[in-house]
Amino acid sequence: MSDTFQQQFQALREWTDSARQSGWIPAQAQQQLAQIEQQQADDLFTNSRERPLIVAFFGGTGVGKSSLLNRLAQQQIARVGVQRPTSQEVTLYLHQDFPLAQLPAELPLEETVTAYHQNDRRRLVAWLDLPDIDSIEQRHRALVEAWLPYVDWMVYVVSPDRYHDDLGWRFLQQRGQHHAWLFVINHWDQGAPQQLDDFRRRLQREGFSDPAILRTSCTVTAGEDDFPQLEATINRAIETYGLELFKRLGLQAREAELQAFAGQMRQQLSRHDLAQIQAGFLAISQQRLEQLTQEMALSAEALIRPLQSAEQQERFWRLDSAPAPIPPDPAAWQSVIWSQHNEQRFADLLLELENHAVLHQLPVRPLKRHLKRLHAEHQPLLLGPIERAATEALARPGRAGQRLLYRGFRLLSGLLPLAAAAWAGYHVVADFYAGTRGEQAFLGLDFAIHTTLLVLLAWLIPQLLQQRTKPSAAASLRRAIGQTLRQGIVAIQARFTTLYGELDEEQQALIAALDAIISERGEQPGQAPPYIQAGEPLD
Known part of the structure; x- marks a missing residue:
């Protein structure tokens, strides 16, 4: 077998194993590749350069294959009569220079009969009698399939009443390019010229443009037929084209199968x-993740509402007091925000994405591998920043401008009452001194009322403004959780995009590796001459 073919076959097998394990192609691809034949007749002989041409008789039950072989060998090497019409073994007839010391282990040796001759005129040809392909016994088909890879030339034997059998035609369709072909209508003494024409037309429809058809009869009363030309036709082809061309013909068919398999995998x-x-994937995930964000925000309200109620009570009873403490355990936050219900919604999203991939015939195993990794990462993406954001929101509630106003009004709530009291004290002293000198009247009740109201307002107004601008820890926490959840959704969407990028890279890498295998074909043999593909019509 060609080194180029073996290298390409091995490379395709390794590629197929890798692609199957990653889930990009089905397991049946390995079986399909394994069915491509690797053996040739060279493998039967230790010296492949001097090996004979392997010519096999193939046909249905009762067409006379064994009788033809016995007539060719001029001795009873193939069983007929009681053991027929269904052959039960393979018969190999070859020159004594080619003893089969070591046959391939995969051959059914226990059912192979080997016969030798000393006729040097037939030294270059080994004849093979195959069991009937249409036998009711399944093991007969197995015998044929075991020997077929080693066949160079196929002699397809039919009879006038059996040349249209469907099983034989299906075999021709499957193996028409694997061998050189010669067609024999046996029992021709029972046939008619129109059957020969009909057989030829049917062969032409199967791709044999100019098939060589011989007419034989192995009965005692048979007259002249084309039997002498059977061996002469094959010997003449060997002398004209050499054995190497037949080897190349079989190799071409195997390489074509290999290329067809690679093309099928690429497609x-x-x-x-x-x-x-x-x-479609991102559209589905965007909608579902937005719904999930709303659910998580509602779940977070279970933590925010107690804080908001505590703030409202403190504002009612005390104008300036610390907010109620927040649960410090981040696991408590996560267990509330990421409830089992939300976990199930996220799992349903991943399942919906799998179904979307199946609908578009994308292999599920590569996608599930990436989704599994995403499922392990989603909680850190969604919940990881929440603890940090909540801590920052509680440590510095509100926005920067709001905090600045709050500090300003807090400062004023202390300075303005002092300024008003200082102003009132100054007027009390100054007006009392003026009153003792008789320059004006002493301060009365109105001044006391007005001064009290001024000091009270100087304290109350900043306090009220301070209360109005005081940052709400509950509002800051709600805003921080909302922003964090939105950022987590964006991060997950980005992972979805990355996921498909990784899938595309995997796919393109497999295609590139397959293209490299296909391109490394080396120098291919040319097409075999029409004679080898179909034979020559006889005069």
């Missing part, structure tokens, strides 16, 4: 439009 990978799938 299977390229059919996934990840950009379109991603667009």
